[in-house]
Amino acid sequence: MRTPGAKRPSTMAFSKARRMRCAVGRVMAACARKVQSSHPKGAEKSMRRVVIYNRPESVYIESRGGSHHGQAETGVPVGFRRGHHPAQAGGEAETLQALARPASERARVACTVLMGRIGDAARVAVAEQALSAYAELDADQRLAFFRSMRDDHGVDPQAIREAYAAWDKAPDAAAVADLFRVVEPARQTLLRRLNLAPGATLQLVRMRQDLLAAMRADPGLAPIDQDFAHLLASWFNRGFLTMRRIDWNAPAAILEKLIEYESVHRMEGWGDLKRRLAENDRRLYAFFHPATGDEPLIFVEVALTQGMPDAIGPILTAPEAKLPEPADTAVFYSINNSLAGLKGVSFGNFLIKQVVAVLKAELPELKTFVTLSPVPGFAAWLAAQTDAPATELRTALAGDWPSNPGAVVALRPQVMAVAARYILQARARGGQPADPVARFHLGNGAAAHRLNWPADLSASAQKTAHGLMINYLYELDRIEDRHEAFIRDGTVAHGPQLAEALKG
Amino acid sequence: MRTPGAKRPSTMAFSKARRMRCAVGRVMAACARKVQSSHPKGAEKSMRRVVIYNRPESVYIESRGGSHHGQAETGVPVGFRRGHHPAQAGGEAETLQALARPASERARVACTVLMGRIGDAARVAVAEQALSAYAELDADQRLAFFRSMRDDHGVDPQAIREAYAAWDKAPDAAAVADLFRVVEPARQTLLRRLNLAPGATLQLVRMRQDLLAAMRADPGLAPIDQDFAHLLASWFNRGFLTMRRIDWNAPAAILEKLIEYESVHRMEGWGDLKRRLAENDRRLYAFFHPATGDEPLIFVEVALTQGMPDAIGPILTAPEAKLPEPADTAVFYSINNSLAGLKGVSFGNFLIKQVVAVLKAELPELKTFVTLSPVPGFAAWLAAQTDAPATELRTALAGDWPSNPGAVVALRPQVMAVAARYILQARARGGQPADPVARFHLGNGAAAHRLNWPADLSASAQKTAHGLMINYLYELDRIEDRHEAFIRDGTVAHGPQLAEALKG
Amino acid sequence: MRTPGAKRPSTMAFSKARRMRCAVGRVMAACARKVQSSHPKGAEKSMRRVVIYNRPESVYIESRGGSHHGQAETGVPVGFRRGHHPAQAGGEAETLQALARPASERARVACTVLMGRIGDAARVAVAEQALSAYAELDADQRLAFFRSMRDDHGVDPQAIREAYAAWDKAPDAAAVADLFRVVEPARQTLLRRLNLAPGATLQLVRMRQDLLAAMRADPGLAPIDQDFAHLLASWFNRGFLTMRRIDWNAPAAILEKLIEYESVHRMEGWGDLKRRLAENDRRLYAFFHPATGDEPLIFVEVALTQGMPDAIGPILTAPEAKLPEPADTAVFYSINNSLAGLKGVSFGNFLIKQVVAVLKAELPELKTFVTLSPVPGFAAWLAAQTDAPATELRTALAGDWPSNPGAVVALRPQVMAVAARYILQARARGGQPADPVARFHLGNGAAAHRLNWPADLSASAQKTAHGLMINYLYELDRIEDRHEAFIRDGTVAHGPQLAEALKG
Amino acid sequence: MRTPGAKRPSTMAFSKARRMRCAVGRVMAACARKVQSSHPKGAEKSMRRVVIYNRPESVYIESRGGSHHGQAETGVPVGFRRGHHPAQAGGEAETLQALARPASERARVACTVLMGRIGDAARVAVAEQALSAYAELDADQRLAFFRSMRDDHGVDPQAIREAYAAWDKAPDAAAVADLFRVVEPARQTLLRRLNLAPGATLQLVRMRQDLLAAMRADPGLAPIDQDFAHLLASWFNRGFLTMRRIDWNAPAAILEKLIEYESVHRMEGWGDLKRRLAENDRRLYAFFHPATGDEPLIFVEVALTQGMPDAIGPILTAPEAKLPEPADTAVFYSINNSLAGLKGVSFGNFLIKQVVAVLKAELPELKTFVTLSPVPGFAAWLAAQTDAPATELRTALAGDWPSNPGAVVALRPQVMAVAARYILQARARGGQPADPVARFHLGNGAAAHRLNWPADLSASAQKTAHGLMINYLYELDRIEDRHEAFIRDGTVAHGPQLAEALKG
Structure with a gap:
């Protein structure tokens, strides 16, 4: 031929x-x-x-x-x-x-x-x-x-x-x-x-x-x-954007872009993607612009769970929930900006709030809206600290704790204490929180709700955050107050666990 | 109840x-x-x-x-x-x-x-x-x-x-x-x-x-x-607009807007509209913007005919052509801007050229693309002239020529001569043609091809143009030259009939 | 041209x-x-x-x-x-x-x-x-x-x-x-x-x-x-049909068919139709078959009201309800089979039940599902009766009661009594109710709930039913019992008003 | 979690x-x-x-x-x-x-x-x-x-x-x-x-x-x-089926079914599938029934090529043609019935003819419509023959000819001769051609146009057909004659190559 x-x-x-x-x-x-x-x-x-x-x-x-x-x-x-x-x-x-x-x-x-x-x-x-x-x-x-x-x-x-x-x-x-x-x-x-x-x-x-x-x-x-x-x-004014839910009935030409653009928790292929679009307990929403057609500008992946998750593994790999007791929690576990050329044009805050509204309308049983977020700057920050608790922790974390359950239990209080300091007190240029993900969610009016360790044992998460993750909590009726307090005074809203850990 | x-x-x-x-x-x-x-x-x-x-x-x-x-x-x-x-x-x-x-x-x-x-x-x-x-x-x-x-x-x-x-x-x-x-x-x-x-x-x-x-x-x-x-x-950059053909399968919510916005040749109701959307010999295209949804920003109505039409009546009222010999001419007989608030944002030129391209692709038998346009400034301009031919014509047109076929025949040469002067020579501020519709089409690179009289006996057309209409001709391979000659030198491209009439 | x-x-x-x-x-x-x-x-x-x-x-x-x-x-x-x-x-x-x-x-x-x-x-x-x-x-x-x-x-x-x-x-x-x-x-x-x-x-x-x-x-x-x-x-098995809601965004090509096929309460044109599709207080649903495309096989028109209506006029002519207190009643006021060639293929019962289900889901405030139906056989039946009450009523109804409020008040008890007999007792071939509309709704498991007189003063309704209309009530949890009692014993379920009138 | x-x-x-x-x-x-x-x-x-x-x-x-x-x-x-x-x-x-x-x-x-x-x-x-x-x-x-x-x-x-x-x-x-x-x-x-x-x-x-x-x-x-x-x-009357082209913009939920149902030339995953849907030189059409929704009942895969292909490998694995000289040949290289439960309900003949019509309309340059088909019964038939040419060929084919170009050249005439006998003369019950794929295409009015060997070196094709494939030719203006001659007389229309080989 x-x-x-x-x-x-x-x-x-x-x-x-x-x-x-x-x-x-x-x-x-x-x-x-x-x-x-x-x-x-x-x-x-x-x-x-x-x-x-x-x-x-x-x-x-x-x-x-x-x-x-x-x-x-x-x-x-x-x-x-x-x-x-x-x-x-x-x-x-x-x-x-x-x-x-x-x-x-x-x-x-x-x-x-x-x-x-x-x-x-x-x-x-x-x-x-x-x-x-x-x-x-x-x-x-x-x-x-x-x-x-x-x-x-x-x-x-x-x-x-x-x-x-x-x-x-x-x-x-x-x-x-x-x-x-x-x-x-x-x-x-x-x-x-x-x-x-x-x-x-x-x-x-x-x-x-x-x-x-x-x-x-x-x-x-x-x-x-x-x-x-x-x-x-x-x-790319938000007034021109449209939000669409993407599921397994979406065109393959769009779906393959999700696989390509997902960078927070990479997908290995169509199987991974299908899991993240499962009707029973997952959602994926994206913003599109009429002039860029099928290009998802930003997308957020959501898991519907019972209770607030404390590790990313099950979200990525657990089989689809069947006949579920209605989920009470929506977990934003991955948010991706697709186009580097749109740097500085902000979509994320609009997207999250719209997704919260849509989910509340569709599934009234949902009570909690929370992220499960990486802490990408933690390891680098920790490496730069010189005080005793930090250096001790650094040394301890250099060991093989992931394969040692006892070590994990023993280390956790220290990790929590130092990580709480990082989230609540560490500052970058201009007095903003040192952690970039923290800056985004706190700036949106979310609260730093709960530290989870170890929560992500992937190589990259261990390298950048020693396996640490965090839940940011979106409480609709407190978002604006928190936003303002954060902008005006730099106040970082946080949950009791972090408050406790900081004292500890 | x-x-x-x-x-x-x-x-x-x-x-x-x-x-x-x-x-x-x-x-x-x-x-x-x-x-x-x-x-x-x-x-x-x-x-x-x-x-x-x-x-x-x-x-x-x-x-x-x-x-x-x-x-x-x-x-x-x-x-x-x-x-x-x-x-x-x-x-x-x-x-x-x-x-x-x-x-x-x-x-x-x-x-x-x-x-x-x-x-x-x-x-x-x-x-x-x-x-x-x-x-x-x-x-x-x-x-x-x-x-x-x-x-x-x-x-x-x-x-x-x-x-x-x-x-x-x-x-x-x-x-x-x-x-x-x-x-x-x-x-x-x-x-x-x-x-x-x-x-x-x-x-x-x-x-x-x-x-x-x-x-x-x-x-x-x-x-x-x-x-x-x-x-x-x-x-409203043209890159964000989409063109859609509108036919009888369009939503009534859009169609009723066409009835409302049509101002060149008003429609009396749904019957008139349906005629203008007839599959066999009519087309209607509009530009839409994603952010204004079903609002047609501008629309053009097209008749598919055998030969170039010389009167608007048959286009508006003749029954739908059945089993047609393929039409050879596409007639743009009504162009309407819908939203006054978009004054100065130009769509018309883009729309006409895109419609020409689409029609050529769909119906290769089409050879001629022409308008049948009003001459809205003719009567007012004529009323302001003081030379002998114009004043004589004015007097003659004040009579009851519409009901007198002989008078029409007798008057036609005079009308043609004076109207050709109006189209080709009369100028408004800045040296632009006096007639606003002429300005639009000539500026788009069309030629003033043929005067038709009497072509529109509606009350408004008699009042503003003594029943005169004109065909502007769009010849794809001459559009740019004509556009440039018009912009640069004010040259008004025109057909042999107007040239003859002007001499006459 | x-x-x-x-x-x-x-x-x-x-x-x-x-x-x-x-x-x-x-x-x-x-x-x-x-x-x-x-x-x-x-x-x-x-x-x-x-x-x-x-x-x-x-x-x-x-x-x-x-x-x-x-x-x-x-x-x-x-x-x-x-x-x-x-x-x-x-x-x-x-x-x-x-x-x-x-x-x-x-x-x-x-x-x-x-x-x-x-x-x-x-x-x-x-x-x-x-x-x-x-x-x-x-x-x-x-x-x-x-x-x-x-x-x-x-x-x-x-x-x-x-x-x-x-x-x-x-x-x-x-x-x-x-x-x-x-x-x-x-x-x-x-x-x-x-x-x-x-x-x-x-x-x-x-x-x-x-x-x-x-x-x-x-x-x-x-x-x-x-x-x-x-x-x-x-x-045309029901499994192959799809139900669609039709509103003002439907293609004109479908909408004009509704105007053509509506025969219970005729529409005078697009204005009438638009009223019947108004978002706030009207609904129209139809069954379609994939092989007959845009042809609505059967359609039902629904009014959303406060309380059960007792006359058709306001439903057809009242202006659209604005800012309504949520309606509590859905009124099926017109059901039309479109294609005579599908005689004997039953759709109506499926359509009504599906519409009830859809409306309940969409508007949980709806509590009552009822028709406002003609009584097309009443006048003819009455004309054939020979007993005293019927002949007296016949004579009285021959007068000009519509323009005489006093006569209406005086006549109403008689009308109710005789009409109740017609609905509840008059039988046609095979022991079925004499009235064809009654046969349909009673066979579907509805109850003859309330007679309304005068309820329709149109010429045709006066001629066929002396202006009488009736509400059939669909109570979801009693439909099957009523259906069975009707099929097995010929029992006509009915409301207290009819029971009373019958005694009367 | x-x-x-x-x-x-x-x-x-x-x-x-x-x-x-x-x-x-x-x-x-x-x-x-x-x-x-x-x-x-x-x-x-x-x-x-x-x-x-x-x-x-x-x-x-x-x-x-x-x-x-x-x-x-x-x-x-x-x-x-x-x-x-x-x-x-x-x-x-x-x-x-x-x-x-x-x-x-x-x-x-x-x-x-x-x-x-x-x-x-x-x-x-x-x-x-x-x-x-x-x-x-x-x-x-x-x-x-x-x-x-x-x-x-x-x-x-x-x-x-x-x-x-x-x-x-x-x-x-x-x-x-x-x-x-x-x-x-x-x-x-x-x-x-x-x-x-x-x-x-x-x-x-x-x-x-x-x-x-x-x-x-x-x-x-x-x-x-x-x-x-x-x-x-x-x-499942053909009048109720709709044909759809499926490309990379189709829903993943449909696409994954194609991967599952393709059994002629299996796909290894989404990469294989994407190749078979490439815009430039591939097409895939399927019949759907409204009542079975997204279930493709039958689908045909088409390659657009220059000239008639003589091997399946390049069709499955060659990269997408870029900037092609317009293809002149449409090759039906895989036809799959999806639902075993529809056994005996014939779709394939309708699908092929409709695809031919659609392709001709879309791509007027296409001149030849041909299959590249397996010969699934050849090896078994050959194994059952007892005459000298067949037994000799069988013995020769038992050797390692695939890795021996000389052997291939030497063997080809024998393969062609015996295979032509199989296609043109071998009969099953009722006098039908022995080969099931031949029965289908010949019954549709196609001609057995050209044998290709070796054309498919996959293990299964070697086992069932010693690597043989065949082109059936669909010539629109001869389909009915051939259909009738086949039905009436059992005449197997064939190309010169097979005629020659049979003599040979």
Whole structure:
């Protein structure tokens, strides 16, 4: 058997070229010329001209849109795309030549064209070309791309000076508006126009992920990141998100993403996943954004249990509860942000509170809402302590306590005492709790309710937290008070066990 | 039969109070106090405290979300809302007292709280309260609300001065970013936070519609409108829109909106609508935004015909074509923007081009894409002309030509000549074509292809255009050239008939 | 404007012929020959041969299938059908000739072919041809068609005799099975094979409706009706039905059917319908069958009220209840069977009980489930009575009591007394209650709870029932007892009011 | 952590009892009594009475129905079931006692009640109880159950005799209808009534699977199987099936069934499955029935290739084709019937032809539709041959040819010659081709197009077919001729390669 095209390299190359022409456009011949010449306007014109020839882009856009049923919402099934693509006459050579230009050139030129004087609808195609060229860049080229984005699409200093002077003379709201207009970097408009392309929103999120990496090499790119952050926060406003419960009837294309993105308690495969979606005693909820389709932005895994769990093992591995006495406790045992490019856009607090509300409505027997959370900074913090209890504990924990039940019993009071100190008193920069997970839940208005040790004997948990875990408690009617006390005074709400341990 | 509650006014009043408590919150007792006292911080705190008691808001939010199936996406059917609302203990008196405060006070206070230091999730409830109070305002109160929005949530002049000075000293991208941050009016953040509430996006669009009205009374509100325009353009980016074909299988709840929003060629009822959705020879496409659910933002009505139509009557009233010879022409005969609050956010050009692409893919036999458009400014323009041909024509058109076939034949050359002048040469401010519909289609890259007279004998069309209509032609491979020639040189692309008529 | 094809009759004729060729097939040339010749086998063969040439039938089938979204489930949108139909070479003349044969011939021949030795998949096309030809028949031709169905597709007497003899000798289960096989009329197989065609199930239901009409002319067709009844009861087994709530978000294509099918309390248009779907205080549920798509087989309209209603007017016309005190009563005020062809296949009892269960689950405050039903046989029954109270009442009711409140008060006791007799004692054939609606609800286990007069002043209700209505009460925990007492002893369960009135 | 109920066995037992009460009903107390007493009628009555108390069955039914979204179609989410179950007062002891009766008793009694005089709606609950009790039976008990079904729900011999005599006297259609009615075993009505229960259709299919097994122990059960076959063929009429394409966006709950049911070329896990669903060059289509929800009844796997494949390995393991030259060939490489209980109900021919039609519409470039099929009977047939060429080949194939390319080349002509004989000439009972796969495709009108050797080196294919595979060719315009020639004359259509090999 021959798999398609396998023995026909020359045909394939042609086929590939033809397809790429669709994706990139004959426009790039013009781009190439532009770079060599000094007639950007002519280049723009050429680009514009051919774009429309090549691209009834909307068909493509929607066709590719993430309907679960493999069809475009407008009724054009994916499979028809090829056949219905309008014929392109001529231009083959020109196209191949354009495709030969480096992607870095193509990306930059497309951005320039995008900011030029072309029709709105034509921008859709150019935006797609810009993103498509960007996708071919390597790390160095991306660095250069970001620098040109920073330097070529910034502000007009003279306009700022004039608007400031006008405002300074008559500082009313209208003058502020004028000033605002000229101070906003052109990059923001560029990003909004790039977003016209099909699927662009997710690509821009990934572009920001690249940018965060590039910033390590060049901190001077930070201003672009502020543009990204500003726009993404606006676009990913919670009002645009929808929460969905995901169960075993969800599309496999979504489910495999959960396996990929779960990083708190990794899944080994579909069996693990199925367990975490079991109807009787598990729930999984995620936020989605319409423009990123089936991409779960954040998801929380919940176990429905009798009583508050004190170890993660049974949650991950116990068989599904059958004929259960109704569960009285919902345990948030894993919360994962999926997209690094959305750093700083907060979802977690909204998600947790909405899940609590939904679960209460569905299962009125639930009385307790609690996490079973890792303590990822404990071991590192402990290693840095110099006082006697801490150093003693450190030494003791270096031994083989996991296989020694007696040692565990003996050690537990010490662990509790030192860990309570870590949670309640250890501070990082700005006076925030040292532990990052603690910062998140305490900032949400939860209480540090109960330490559990040993609760997670996985290698990573032993390494980062000596096997320690903690329950944070969400009590709906105290959340706001706790939130405020935490924000205002740094007060860490906590349960009796921690209070006791701290004294101890 | 008693209809529910009909004879039980006292109970109803109680029930109403109870429900409003859910919607507005005991928080308003605190609001009332705040306004009287000088301790805003205390008020904030009180507000925050009770919000959460009252509002597991997310359940409500999603439950109300516009799934066609009357159910929340999260599995909580609308009908269950009542029963599952968590009980509220006490506070009745306090709540009723809060509800007694004027809505204008409540709206303003809620905005202030929203900008204060409360938890993200709590903001959802406060935003809902702000919008709910706003909805109760009358025109004067809205004027006052907008003024306070302008004056209370602006910028910090001192911060601007300092950021400007810093930038002036070292005008790099980082300094621009800092300046940008302080120049952006706080209103934009306020609008983004209001958008957290369920259904807020549509409410904000309607709020802007109110604002546009209020600006007629107080042009000084324009800066707020710039904030709205800026945000709405970002939120309603074409990348977030989805196009859907609407046919007779669409939900009645959407269809009745089409009847309501159609203003070019009004529909008399469901019969008219059904004709415009007929499978064989009509199409209707609309853009939707995920956050405004079933609200069609813009829609275009298309007739599939043999040849280019020269009158609107048959399109609106001819029976559905059966067993058709495949149509060769798609006629865009009505384009409607639905939401006044989205003024300035352009959709029409995207929609037309996407519909062309979709139709070409579905019906390859279609060769011609053309409009049949009104000429809404013709009669007024003609009335203002003073030259001989125009004044003669005006006089002739004042007669009873519609009932006189001979007069029509005799008049047609004159009408064509003068109308061609109107379309091709008459200019408004800024050199744009005088006719607003011409501006739209010519700006999109269409050509003024053919004048048709008489083409619309409806009273309104006779009044505004003496029965004249026009076909604008969309030729995919010439759109960009025409767009550019129009933008750059003001060139109005046109067909041979208009060229001839102009000479004539 | 020309509507498609309007001026091109010759082309249309050709186009029509081409289309019909698709629908009917060149096979019909063979049909024509068959009828003339005495070689049915050859005809069959020809028929078979060409069928497949012409018909990739499945595409059509599913494409037309009733998805609400105007698309085939398999991804082939309706609009593509034309273009993708495989080219047919030649045969034009032959086809046109076949199409010239009378539909009655084509229908009969197709049935014969269908029972012959052709491939399963080919049967799909032949079945479609048979149904398509049937659809062209007039009443007389249908009568002839049914007769031929009875006479040509019956049983083989010799086979029956042999199978009976075998069973008579050794009457075991295997012999019964053999006998069963030969006793089942071939018509049942024919009907099952006709059902292979796309959309056939609904067409067969309508065919049975025709048959019921034809039986009035020829009672000898009754045996065919038994075959229909037998198959339809099996196909429309309650296990295959799904219940759906219909609200204002349902497709207009379904909603217009409700307007058409509602015959108990007619709707004047979409406004009436919208009222009956109002979220706050109305419900509408229907049964659907997968094979009949969007066709509501039966639907029930429910009002949610405070207390038991005593008149229909307010239910039909009162404005939607706002902020209701939760309703305590669900009133089934209209139940409609849609398809006459499903006569004898009972749905109503299943539907009512399921609706009760669903409503109880959704709205726990509902305590009472009751109908507000017409008494359609009351006036006719009363007119046939000869006793004094009845004749007196008859005379009194002939007057203008509706416009005379005093007369109503005075008459009511008499009406109640006589009506109670009608409901509780009047019997029709077989000892069943005389009133058909009473038979239905009492047979379902409901009680005749309360008479209401005057309750419906519409012309039809005055004519058939002198304005009388009745509430039947469904008490879940007594339904089975009442059902049994009614079936076994003819006991009519009833409320105190009727008991009192009867004595009165 | 305690998993729900883990440490509370007594509570669990109670909980289980409570739940079973819901599922089985207090009715069983009555069943128990019935069996002991001789008053079946009383038992029926008792049974009936309590059924309704316990079971608002419809809510359950639909709630459990297989919507992909975990919700009932009627809006009652699964999670609410518990809470809304109407309270049952008392009867605990009686219920527990009933539950203590053996399942075999309960199953039999429920069937008897089901055939008795109870309300239609009550039958839903009783049917569910019967099926639920049946599900608990072991193989021996099932055997007994089937025997009682055969013997208790058969025919009334006296009625048959009378109806026969009447028919014999006047053998018209009406008399046939009467005879038919009494000859139809009561079992068919029983099966139709069992089908009232939620999810019953699938359970009945599985019951027939059990029956087929039981028939091996007791061939006398065959008559029941005829009833099952008769009903299932009617219910699973192709007109009721829907075809769906399954891709990676399908629910995992469906996908895991494909992994389970695929038996031609087994999948090792989700990776294998994902490859077979790849958008670029694979397709998978299945038939579904509305009453069996997400259960794929039959599915076919298709590879889109360049040219006709001659080995299965690359199809199963080659990476997804990227940027393919459009495929010209669709290869049906695996067809699986999922449910053994549907034996004899043919789907495959419908499915293949519909898939061909859909693929042609979607991908017009496809020119060839072909299978790559196993030859499962080849090795066994070869082993039974005694002629020289066959015995020589057998000996040669016993060697290690797979690892010896020279041997393969040398052996191929012999393999081809003998295999062509097997396909074209070897016959089984009734003159049908000996090979079961050949029977299926040739009966569908395909041609035996090309032998491929070696084509499948898997252990099972080597064992059953010495690595041989075959392409059957589906040529749409020759299918019917070939079908007929095959049926009528036993003609096996074949390609030139086989013709040549046979001569050779």
